Each structure stands twice: as C-alpha cells, then as structure tokens.
Amino acid sequence: MAKDWIRPMPRAWWLTRRTWRVFMLRELTSAFVAAYAAFLLLLLLRAREAGDPASTVWTGFVECLSSPWSLAFHGAVLAMALLHTATWFVAAPKALRLFRGEEPVPERIVVGAHFAAWFGASLLVAWLVLG
Amino acid sequence: MARSNEPIVWSLFAAGGMVAALFLPVTVVLIGFAVPLGWLDAERLWEVVHHPLGRIFLFVLIALSLFHAGHRLRFTLVDMGLRGASHALAGLFYGAATLGSLLAAWLLLT
Numbered sequence: 001m002a003k004d005w006i007r008p009m010p011r012a013w014w015l016t017r018r019t020w021r022v023f024m025l026r027e028l029t030s031a032f033v034a035a036y037a038a039f040l041l042l043l044l045l046r047a048r049e050a051g052d053p054a055s056t057v058w059t060g061f062v063e064c065l066s067s068p069w070s071l072a073f074h075g076a077v078l079a080m081a082l083l084h085t086a087t088w089f090v091a092a093p094k095a096l097r098l099f100r101g102e103e104p105v106p107e108r109i110v111v112g113a114h115f116a117a118w119f120g121a122s123l124l125v126a127w128l129v130l131g
Numbered sequence: 132m133a134r135s136n137e138p139i140v141w142s143l144f145a146a147g148g149m150v151a152a153l154f155l156p157v158t159v160v161l162i163g164f165a166v167p168l169g170w171l172d173a174e175r176l177w178e179v180v181h182h183p184l185g186r187i188f189l190f191v192l193i194a195l196s197l198f199h200a201g202h203r204l205r206f207t208l209v210d211m212g213l214r215g216a217s218h219a220l221a222g223l224f225y226g227a228a229t230l231g232s233l234l235a236a237w238l239l240l241t
Contacts, residue, residue, distance in 0.1 A: 011212050027207040033151050034200035036159065037193045041231060043162070044180070044189070044238040053177035062173040065166045074163025081155040088152040095145070114152075122157035125188075129161055129179050130170055 026087045032080035039073075089114035140202050140225065147199025154192055186239040194232035201228040 014020040043061070050058035064070055092114050093107040165171040179185045201224030209217050 006214065009212065014211065024207070024210075027203055027210075030200040030203035030207070033147075033155060033196050034204065036155065037196040037200070037231060040158075040189060040193050041234055041238070044235065047177065047180055048238055053174045058177060059173050062166060062176060065163065070163065071167065074159055078156060078159045078163065081151070081159055084148075085152040085156055088148050118153050118156075121153045125154065125157045126161065128184070129175075130165065 026083065029080045029084035029087070032077050033084060036077050036081070039077075085118060089118070140198070140221075143195065143198035143228075144202035145199075147195035147197070147202075150192060150195045151199055154188070155196065158192065190232075190235050190239050193235040194228075197228035197231045198225070201225055 010016075014024045046057060046061040050061075052058070065074075089111050093110040096110060098105040098110060161171060162176070166176065180189070205217070205220045205224045208220055213220065
C-alpha cells in the first residue's frame with residue numbers, strides 16, 4: 001500500500017469543537033478503566049501478601065478504602081465508568097443491527113435492552129456480594 | 132492480503148468494552164463506597180475475592196478491561212498526533228494488557 005499523504009493537523013485539533021471534545025472525553029474513559037484494573041491488581045497483590053483476612057496487611061488496605069484519597073479516586077473512576085457505560089450502550093445499535101422479520105428493531109429498543117441488562121447485572125452482583 | 136491481528140484486538144476491545152460497561156460501575160461502588168459505608172467489611176470482601184465466582188469475575192473484568200483500554204488509548208494517542216508511534220503504542224499497550232492479565236491469572240489461580 002502506498003503511503004498516503006496525511007493532512008497536518010494542529011496538535012490540539014480535538015479541543016476546537018464541542019463534539020470532538022466529547023469524543024475525546026469518551027475515549028479518555030479508557031484511561032480510568034485501565035487505572036481501575038490496575039487498582040484491582042493491587043488489591044489482589046495485597047490479599048496475596050496478607051495471606052489471611054485477619055492480617056493487618058489486609059485490614060489496613062481495607063481501612064485505606066475510607067481515606068479521602070480513595071474516595072476521590074473511586075468517585076472519579078465511577079463518573080468515568082458511568083460515562084463509558086452510557087456511551088457504550090448508546091453506540092451499541094451501530095454495531096448490532098437487529099431485524100424482526102424485514103423490520104429493523106428500533107435503536108431505542110436495543111439501547112434500552114442494554115441499560116436493562118446493566119441494571120439487572122449490577123443488582124445481581126450487589127446482591128451476591130452484600131446479600 | 133496482509134495478515135492482520137486487527138480482528139483479535141478489536142474483539143478483545145469490544146468484549147472488554149461490554150464487560151466494563153456492565154460490571155465496572157457496580158464493582159467501583161462496592162469496593163469504593165460500600166466498604167467505607169460499612170455495608171461490606173474486610174472479612175466479607177476477603178471471602179468474595181477468594182470465592183471461585185469472585186475469582187472468575189475479577190479475572191474477566193481485569194483482563195478484558197486492560198485490552199479494551201489498551202486498544203482505545205492506542206488510537207486516542209494516534210488521533211492526538213502520535214500517528215508515527217502507532218506500532219510502538221500497540222506493543223506498549225497490548226504488551227501491558229498481556230502482562231496485567233498474566234499477573235491477574237497468577238494471583239487468582241495460585
């Protein structure tokens with residue numbers, strides 16, 4: 001394939017329009033998704049290090065979850081995770097074209113089904129963990 | 132036609148996007164807010180993390196989230212102007228996702 005010429009773009013092109021800023025914010029949710037995966041790895045490392053639920057390594061780690069730093073981190077991750085969830089489901093009909101007979105299933109039905117599944121899955125996990 | 136790993140990384144991106152969309156918010160709420168509120172104590176969290184279902188859940192969530200985020204961050208940085216570094220970014224992000232997944236597997240299986 002020949003090397004295509006690429007029009008030079010200003011470094012901050014994505015800041016110049018609202019739709020591009022929203023697009024970039026949506027893409028940046030992935031940095032928070034990755035950060036939380038890394039945090040979960042840290043939690044598992046602490047559990048491995050502790051070896052026992054009564055170990056101060058574990059109880060100390062769990063106590064740290066109530067610190068202002070942890071609350072701020074979890075608040076930021078939650079906001080970006082919810083933005084990821086909402087934008088992912090809204091985009092879902094673009095990837096998933098469903099037909100009932102000849103008629104396409106309306107996009108809002110596909111989006112609504114995703115939100116319903118999310119609600120159900122969240123309740124199930126919360127119930128299994130807390131219940 | 133040149134062989135491409137695009138279908139593989141795109142599938143991991145899509146699967147990770149769906150898993151993170153469905154399960155990340157509730158996970159963040161449980162660990163980050165239910166624990167400080169006292170709804171979930173250290174011992175119960177320990178049980179959940181060591182339960183077979185909890186282990187499978189965490190492995191899938193961690194590994195697929197990493198591949199999802201790696202793919203998306205790679206193309207976000209390319210869009211931000213690092214076009215020439217696309218292959219280096221691929222190696223960096225998919226490599227980090229692979230290492231993170233292996234670490235998760237080791238921590239959860241052994």
